[in-house]
Amino acid sequence: MSESSLIGRVRAKLNEVKSAGLWKSERLLTAPQAGHTRARGDAEVSGSSRQANTDRPILNLCANNYLGLADDARLVEAATQAMRSHGYGLASVRFICGTQDIHRQLEHRLAGFLGFDDAILYGSCFDANGGLFETLLDEADAVVSDQLNHASIIDGIRLCKAARFRFVHNDMPDLEKQLKAAREGGAKSILISTDGVFSMDGTIAQLGRIVELADRFDAMVHFDDCHATGFLGASGRGTHEHAGLMDRCKDRLVTTGTLGKAVGGASGGYTAGAGEIVELLRQRSRPYLFSNSLAPAVVGGSLAALDAIERGEDLRARLWENTAMWRGLLEAGGFELIPGSHPIVPVMFGDERRAKAFSEALWEEGVLAVAFAFPVVPKGRARIRTQMSAGLTGGDLERAAGAFVRVKRAVG
Ligand SMILES: Cc1ncc(COP(=O)(O)O)c(C=O)c1O
Secondary structure (H helix, E strand, C coil), X not given: CCCCCHHHHHHHHHHHHHHCCCCCCCCCECCCCCCEEEEECCCCCCCCCCCCCCEEEEEECCCCCCCCCCCCHHHHHHHHHHHHHHCCCCCCCHHHHHCCHHHHHHHHHHHHHHCCCEEEEECCHHHHHHCCHHHHCCCCCEEEEECCCCHHHHHHHXXXXXXXXXXXXXXXXXXXXXXXXXXXCCCCCEEEXXXXXXXXXXXXXXXXXXXXXXXXXXXXXXXXXXXXCCCCCCCCCCHHHHCCCHHHCCCCEEEEEECCCCCCCCCCEEXXXXXXXXXXXXXXXXXXXXXXXXXXXXXXXXXXXHHHHHCCCCHHHHHHXXXXXXXXXXXXXXXXXXXXXXXXXXXXXXXXXXXXXXXXHHHHCCEECCEECCCCCCCCCEEEEEECCCCCCHHHHHHHHHHHHHHHHHHC
């Protein structure tokens, strides 16, 4: 096989990733996703690593399982019931014969909870973002996007023909400058797009100031609330509730989100917005029109997750208490954190190899906390992204902090 053949070039690329210390391997969990789960010894799915057969308890500090619902018995029961009453799968896209009563029920529940007219389900939030921009905007329009937006927003924007403007992350004067440029360039409609919460840093977008600018420039605002729905804001509605914008859902806001994080953690995504926007997405959005319907079990489980979230329970309180405690423990241990209040708590290392070695040593201590390096985060900004969950206890956090401190002493 010559070096210029496709397979030869693929091999070279894999070697490049490995030698740069950027290889991502996957831990094998052998039990449900939870604060306490089990994983196989040193097993890795990708690459050529050994597959060890032993499995052991692991304290999990890096799932998006913010409310600890991923193994909740009520959700498992609701998913089982939905499978009994509505079957295993739909074998159809929604508009052919893939819409069951429970799909519409979930869409209405999501819209009502989030404060929008209507909602539309997708196979994932990646798909919801992928099918948003191309459907709403054409070449006469403009999209103004935060430079650190999630990959799915970036890809969604790539698919649409609107003029593209990018503003410096979380920088309102720059957003204003880009909006001016879009207006002066003759854009008919302008859509601003931002993550509600930025997944690598835990930064909460300044949605109030973004909406003020949108009012001035007559723009619409899209926010991706994957890392907020269910727990941010007094009743867990998300970044718009946190920012006091629940009354702007009818005119200025459209949101995308996931069922794969706080809202149960299975999979699936949605867009919620004004009735006409959701209707146009139903008619035109390609990932909706050309992809299978959500499985009944996921729909049933997600409805039960919304029940748990709407009841409020003490899950949110526990999550925020854990977050404050965890940040305090790490700061007392001398770790550098990205300042903030969100349950995403990134521990900064800078150097890729050091972050990875630290994560490996934590694993030996029975703590799962994965290192993130370029290209997921900027070069030289490697980190271990820890994430808090209502499924962890104060004792768990003390134990995990002890492991961080011991590894720091050992690894440096
Ligand atoms: C900000 C953001 N948007 C979108 C997604 C994609 O969500 P899903 O897993 O539902 O495709 C993620 C998940 O990583 C995310 O963090």
